[in-house]
Amino acid sequence: MRACHEMDAREVADIYLRARAAVDPDAAEALGDAPDLRFPDYSPEAFERRHSIDRAALRALGDQPGLLAAVMRERLTSEVELDAVGFTRRLLAPLATPVHLVRQVFDDLPSGTAAERRRIRMHLAAVPDTLAELQRTLLAEAEQGNVVAARQVRVVADQVDRWLAGRFFDGVLDGAAPREAAAATAAFADLSATLRTRLLPLAPTADGVGRDVYSVTAGAFLGEHVDLDELYVFGWDLIARLQERGRALATQIVGEPDMAAAAAHLDADPGGRVAVGGPLVAWLQQRIDLAAGVAHDRIAAMPERTRAVEARLTTAASGVMYYTPADAASTRPGRVWWTVPDGTADVATWREVSTVHHEGVPGHHLQHAITHDLAHLHPWQRYLCHVHGYAEGWAHYAEELAEEVGLLPTPGEQLGLVLARLWRACRIVVDIGLHLDLPIPAGAPGPCADATRWTPELGATVLHEIAGVEPQTARFEVDRYLGWPGQALAFAVGARLWRQARETAERRAGPAFDLRTFHTEALALGPMGLGPLREALRDAVDPEERA
Incomplete structure (x- = not known):
């Protein structure tokens, strides 16, 4: 990326999004593309590439002013810190991990046309390679001592086993893709075996992560x-x-x-x-x-x-x-x-x-x-x-x-x-x-x-x-x-901020306060971390207060 003084935040975001699109289907969709595969690349090389892209964008942002710059700076800093403590690449948990996202893709793929059904077959056929790359990342991290607690390894393996017992992949496309479904089923079975036989012996028994790691993960969330x-x-x-x-x-x-x-x-x-x-x-x-x-x-x-x-x-x-x-x-x-x-x-x-x-x-x-x-x-x-x-x-x-x-x-x-x-x-x-x-x-x-x-x-x-x-x-x-x-x-802490911001706006506006207008204008600022949001909502209530 060019030096930060040569670009504004929107240019940095443009370059960042294009770079991420190569390894992140969601980023490609945000650019208006329609990637054939909804699975991200979970290989160690792809994780490192995403991390490098995050760091480059953070450097390019520097200390630029403006809301978009503040929002990006907080997010990219959080992503870099999460990777530094090992959270991103070792992630196994009962919900919303790469394992679950591979499974969940099939809930969202449309199946009304012949082309859409072919795309589902393609995703079924891609499951083995996707999970193989994820296993490679998990094992590489574990060999360096970066592995989640044993409880998390077991709970994900148990979930995978329940999906297999329910013959989930056999039901995709109502059984019309038996060869691809069998390959996806075998890949998840192999993942479960790897978790139990190779990852679990390396996993610590302590469940808590401690204050140092927790401060980073809580701050990021x-x-x-x-x-x-x-x-x-x-x-x-x-x-x-x-x-x-x-x-x-x-x-x-x-x-x-x-x-x-x-x-x-x-x-x-x-x-x-x-x-x-x-x-x-x-x-x-x-x-x-x-x-x-x-x-x-x-x-x-x-x-x-x-x-x-x-x-x-x-x-x-x-x-x-x-x-x-x-x-x-x-x-x-x-x-x-x-x-x-x-x-x-x-x-x-x-x-x-x-x-x-x-x-x-x-x-x-x-x-x-x-x-x-x-x-x-x-x-x-x-x-x-x-x-x-x-x-x-x-x-x-x-x-x-x-x-x-x-x-x-x-x-x-x-x-x-x-x-x-x-x-x-x-x-x-x-x-x-x-x-x-x-x-x-x-x-x-x-x-x-x-x-x-x-x-x-x-x-x-x-x-x-x-x-x-x-x-x-x-x-x-x-x-x-x-x-x-x-x-x-995130739930109660974020809700507390929204209540505090609303109370401040009500005090400032008095009888003229309108709840629907406040919420519509506040949400129109777009998603962001609570730190930037706190500043943005304060400025929205009184633009002169910060000055």
């Missing part, structure tokens, strides 16, 4: 460095406040301040349960569509072009709901995906409404619908700048917005929101406590009352007994926290 000890205290205080409201709602529901009793009462109501399968998809779509109309009118203006969102079921994860945005070319819409624990016949929807709002509208989908329609944003920021603190923070804040605009009309659904927020509050103390080995404070509630130190088992118990998380999901969650150190902070 949030997009700013934070006071971890202050956040630990904040998490405990938030739990106490939410429990107080939950007890008040429980009194409305069952006549006593017992959230567990209220939850059991709501779970037992057959009118509030929906069968897994077609009925659950229909229920999910209906709630998303309802929320979309209300959110567009009262929370933020949603562009018509990107407003559509689909409800889907999948087997890609365990006991979670998640969102996948539309691709850059809008060939597929945004989608909310739901999986339920094995053997579940039906679900109590009062528990899930808040998560629907988080993943769909006014949460992730609303944010992405606005972002993808922002023609003034550089394509890198519009499509590739994903910061957990920004995205998850907005989505968690949006759960409360949903109640504020009347989308949670019953005490049961409001209790579901409290439990969802308790889940995110528990995430803070469990995540920080496990990775930093912090003591449990005196007077801690529920299962922590007689404990002094954290264990994974205690973390799952806390999620179950305090936040009402189903036991299998609670165990999955703790495994995820341990595999993604610091990511669990």
